[in-house]
Amino acid sequence: MLSGRVKPHSSQYGGRVPLQRRLLLGLFCAFSAVLSACGGTEVVLPDDADEQIVEGFEIYKAHCARCHGQDGGGGIGLSLQLIEDRLSDDEQREVVERGRKRMPTFGTKLTSDEIDAVVRFTREIL
Numbered sequence: 001m002l003s004g005r006v007k008p009h010s011s012q013y014g015g016r017v018p019l020q021r022r023l024l025l026g027l028f029c030a031f032s033a034v035l036s037a038c039g040g041t042e043v044v045l046p047d048d049a050d051e052q053i054v055e056g057f058e059i060y061k062a063h064c065a066r067c068h069g070q071d072g073g074g075g076i077g078l079s080l081q082l083i084e085d086r087l088s089d090d091e092q093r094e095v096v097e098r099g100r101k102r103m104p105t106f107g108t109k110l111t112s113d114e115i116d117a118v119v120r121f122t123r124e125i126l
C-alpha cells in the first residue's frame with residue numbers, strides 16, 4: 001500500500017533528477033574545457049631535473065601558470081616557450097622582478113633565489 005503511494009511520486013520527480021545531473025555534468029565539462037584550453041597540459045620534468053629546476057617548476061605552477069599556461073603556451077600572459085631565444089637571462093629576470101604592463105612585479109613576492117629558479121625553469125624546460 002505504502003510503496004504504491006510513494007512510487008507515483010518518485011516517478012513524477014524521477015524525470016528531473018537525471019536532467020539536473022546532465023546539466024551539472026554539462027557545466028562541469030564546459031568548465032574543465034575552458035580550464036584546459038587556458039591552461040594547456042602540465043609539463044613533465046625530465047628525470048634528471050636538478051633541485052633548482054624542481055623548485056622553479058613549483059614556483060611556476062603557483063605564481064605564473066595561471067597567466068602563462070601550464071605548458072607556458074600563454075593565455076593572459078605571453079607565451080614563455082622558447083623565451084630563451086627572445087630575451088637574455090638578465091632581461092628576463094628584470095621582467096619578472098619589476099613587472100611590465102599587465103605582468104605583475106615579483107621582486108617583492110619572491111626571493112632572488114626563487115626568481116633564479118623560475119627563470120631557469122622557463123628557459124630550460126618550457
Ligand code: HEC
Binds near residue numbers: 059064078
Ligand atoms: C597576472 C598575470 C601574470 C602572471 C601571474 C605572470 N605573468 Fe608574466 N606576463 C604577463 C603579461 C600580461 C605579460 C606581457 C607584458 C607586456 O605586454 O609587456 C607577461 C610577460 C612576461 C615575460 C616577458 C615575455 C616576453 O616575451 O617578453 C616573462 C619572462 C614573464 N612574463 C614571466 C613570468 C613569470 C616567471 C611569472 C611567475 C613568477 C609570471 N610571468 C607571472 C602576465 C602575467
